Amino acid sequence: MIRTVTAALLAGAVAGCGSTEDGITRINLYNAPQQNIQLIADRCNRLAAGRYRIIVNVLPRDANGQREQLVRRLAAGDPGLDVLGLDVTWTAELAEAGWIREWTGSHAERARAGTLAKPLDTAVWRGRLYAAPYNTNVQLLWYRADLVERAPVTWQGIMEAAERLAAAGKPAYGEVPGAQYEGLAVWLNSMVAAAGGSILTPDGNAVALGPPALRALGVMRAYARSKAADPSLSNTHEDEARLAVEAGRAAFEVNWPYVYASMAANRPDLLPHFRWSAYPGIDGPGRPPLGGANFAISRYSEHPREAFEAALCLRDPESQRLAAIKDGLPPTIEAVYADPELAQVYPMRQAILDALETAAPRPKTPVYQNVSTVIAAVLSPPAEIDPPVTLAALRRQISDALQSKGVLP
Amino acid sequence: MTAGRARDERRLALWLCAPATLVMIAVTGWPILYSVLLSLQRADLRFPQDQAWIGLSNYTTVLSSPHWWTAFGVTALITVVSVAIELVLGMLVALVMFRTLVGRGLVRTVVLVPYGIVTVAAAYGWKYAWTPGTGWLANLLPAGQAPLTGQWSSIAIIILAEVWKTTPFMALLLMTGLALVPEELLRAAAMDGANRRQRFTKIVLPLMKPAILVALLFRTLDAFRIFDNVYVLTDGAHDTASVSITAYHNLIGGLNLGIGSTMSVLILISVAIIAFVFIRVFGAAAPR
Numbered sequence: 001m002i003r004t005v006t007a008a009l010l011a012g013a014v015a016g017c018g019s020t021e022d023g024i025t026r027i028n029l030y031n032a033p034q035q036n037i038q039l040i041a042d043r044c045n046r047l048a049a050g051r052y053r054i055i056v057n058v059l060p061r062d063a064n065g066q067r068e069q070l071v072r073r074l075a076a077g078d079p080g081l082d083v084l085g086l087d088v089t090w091t092a093e094l095a096e097a098g099w100i101r102e103w104t105g106s107h108a109e110r111a112r113a114g115t116l117a118k119p120l121d122t123a124v125w126r127g128r129l130y131a132a133p134y135n136t137n138v139q140l141l142w143y144r145a146d147l148v149e150r151a152p153v154t155w156q157g158i159m160e161a162a163e164r165l166a167a168a169g170k171p172a173y174g175e176v177p178g179a180q181y182e183g184l185a186v187w188l189n190s191m192v193a194a195a196g197g198s199i200l201t202p203d204g205n206a207v208a209l210g211p212p213a214l215r216a217l218g219v220m221r222a223y224a225r226s227k228a229a230d231p232s233l234s235n236t237h238e239d240e241a242r243l244a245v246e247a248g249r250a251a252f253e254v255n256w257p258y259v260y261a262s263m264a265a266n267r268p269d270l271l272p273h274f275r276w277s278a279y280p281g282i283d284g285p286g287r288p289p290l291g292g293a294n295f296a297i298s299r300y301s302e303h304p305r306e307a308f309e310a311a312l313c314l315r316d317p318e319s320q321r322l323a324a325i326k327d328g329l330p331p332t333i334e335a336v337y338a339d340p341e342l343a344q345v346y347p348m349r350q351a352i353l354d355a356l357e358t359a360a361p362r363p364k365t366p367v368y369q370n371v372s373t374v375i376a377a378v379l380s381p382p383a384e385i386d387p388p389v390t391l392a393a394l395r396r397q398i399s400d401a402l403q404s405k406g407v408l409p
Numbered sequence: 410m411t412a413g414r415a416r417d418e419r420r421l422a423l424w425l426c427a428p429a430t431l432v433m434i435a436v437t438g439w440p441i442l443y444s445v446l447l448s449l450q451r452a453d454l455r456f457p458q459d460q461a462w463i464g465l466s467n468y469t470t471v472l473s474s475p476h477w478w479t480a481f482g483v484t485a486l487i488t489v490v491s492v493a494i495e496l497v498l499g500m501l502v503a504l505v506m507f508r509t510l511v512g513r514g515l516v517r518t519v520v521l522v523p524y525g526i527v528t529v530a531a532a533y534g535w536k537y538a539w540t541p542g543t544g545w546l547a548n549l550l551p552a553g554q555a556p557l558t559g560q561w562s563s564i565a566i567i568i569l570a571e572v573w574k575t576t577p578f579m580a581l582l583l584m585t586g587l588a589l590v591p592e593e594l595l596r597a598a599a600m601d602g603a604n605r606r607q608r609f610t611k612i613v614l615p616l617m618k619p620a621i622l623v624a625l626l627f628r629t630l631d632a633f634r635i636f637d638n639v640y641v642l643t644d645g646a647h648d649t650a651s652v653s654i655t656a657y658h659n660l661i662g663g664l665n666l667g668i669g670s671t672m673s674v675l676i677l678i679s680v681a682i683i684a685f686v687f688i689r690v691f692g693a694a695a696p697r
Binding site (some may be wrong): 093180 | 459461648659
């Protein structure tokens with residue numbers, strides 16, 4: 001307690017300046033709320049033995065609020081930021097704006113060593129490494145084994161199972177994030193990837209879409225109009241999806257692994273039937289959405305050497321192990337998954353590792369924020385998707401966004 | 410001698426005003442000019458090397474965007490409805506405040522309380538009040554209703570928050586107008602047989618016209634720039650963004666200085682047009 005208060009006082013006193021009278025360099029970490037991040041920072045501070053001291057600064061809870069605070073301060077050249085906890089989709093934007101430093105030499109080597117390929121790739125922009133992967137995340141298909149014997153492999157499979165369940169008067173919904181927010185863009189991204197395409201070209205400069213997107217939109221429309229669709233589909237975020245299954249209204253959901261711990265806490269009676277499987281696809285297994293967070297170093301940091309050191313410590317195997325066990329954040333270093341303690345928190349850890357092989361990263365572009373906003377706006381509500389018309393609108397609006405001509409609502 | 414002194418005094422006055430004028434130019438003139446300059450460029454913080462002069466194409470982009478016109482419509486609706494309600498309520502409150510004989514100070518203080526509360530704090534109050542599960546107002550609705558997730562219900566709540574907040578301001582401005590109406594004129598009219606209603610419409614309202622105009626102008630300009638209530642209550646979700654919110658989303662969220670500045674300039678132009686229309690159309694009795 002006393003330590004927390006002192007830390008808070010220190011944070012208040014030194015935010016913005018590098019070092020104080022005791023001569024220890026202060027490194028300001030700006031990170032999304034994470035309950036035990038202080039524990040991880042304390043360990044690094046002990047290891048640093050006076051070379052630096054990490055001050056934990058907590059960003060707002062929602063991703064937009066986090067990004068807004070970071071970009072506002074970076075645009076103003078604020079030297080009070082050293083290590084930045086970034087969502088995996090912000091790398092291109094901050095790198096292109098010149099606000100985060102490239103990782104080179106031994107720092108880059110240490111960030112790459114033993115790190116899973118897909119999470120590592122989210123920290124790369126135009127072939128250069130701009131961040132060190134901290135945690136990853138991947139969606140799986142969750143289902144009630146007391147309602148269906150085997151997990152469906154495709155969206156069509158969920159629709160058919162829902163049809164049968166509905167006819168039998170049982171909970172039938174398959175929850176997907178269909179509200180007008182980033183989740184809808186994430187869903188489209190996985191669907192287009194499952195159909196063999198992508199939203200943007202690999203260099204991120206142009207719109208790809210095309211026939212795979214047409215196919216994906218057709219499946220999304222069919223799904224939103226099927227028996228699997230919750231009537232509140234167009235208002236469903238990850239959390240409503242989780243709650244619908246916990247409330248016993250739904251038989252399936254696509255969601256991040258945190259739903260397992262939540263089910264264990266809220267509905268221990270349902271937990272024995274609560275199973276996971278690979279994210280659904282169109283013809284076969286799907287391409288699950290990839291999430292997570294990376295650590296980057298601000299261009300305006302006055303102590304880059306210590307900041308790189310601090311970031312590397314905050315994401316080293318022991319830090320990642322603590323984050324996984326205490327806060328449920330899936331590690332990005334493969335070896336950490338072998339830890340026996342992890343098996344308790346993550347009985348589905350092999351499924352996560354498998355899913356990370358096929359995960360579909362989100363489009364890499366500095367204007368990801370705009371691209372995701374217009375996709376959500378064009379696709380909402382999913383039941384009203386008219387594949388050729390929607391595809392044309394997507395193509396036009398994403399293309400505008402890529403040329404800074406996009407207007408955000 | 411006196412002419413020379415008057416000239417000296419005038420010169421001194423100009424010198425005394427000069428620092429304030431310079432500061433005003435620096436803090437208002439330069440930002441406005443800077444926004445205009447930015448609105449003529451592709452200025453996107455995410456593409457610093459692609460900054461270029463592109464003429465009026467940002468204006469074409471914004472003015473042909475359905476998002477902009479939705480925001481414009483929502484803003485106009487909020488402005489018209491909330492100012493109309495505030496005018497009627499404000500007039501009633503002003504009459505009460507003006508005519509109260511006992512506890513006048515208390516009445517005036519109580520009425521002004523909402524205006525004294527920080528808008529953002531009040532907006533959070535409204536937000537939680539309308540959130541199902543936690544809110545006392547949401548609990549009055551049939552179960553399963555989440556009024557802040559629908560477009561029309563959200564707009565109604567935004568208008569309610571605006572009206573609650575600024576009616577006292579309207580009332581205060583109108584009360585100064587009421588004080589302009591000479592008591593003897595009303596008594597003379599009463600002697601001539603004018604009833605309450607006639608005295609109000611034929612004497613009070615015409616004499617108050619400058620005050621009403623000022624109150625309406627202030628509130629309309631203010632309402633058109635509405636930001637904090639929308640920001641807290643919906644942040645523009647479900648097509649409830651005002652023009653200021655949209656400009657903010659493009660500037661800060663989108664990091665697109667060009668488009669954001671274009672919107673700011675368009676808001677400035679809209680506000681100028683509103684002021685112009687008020688003075689020209691209703692302004693025969695405008696205070697000069």
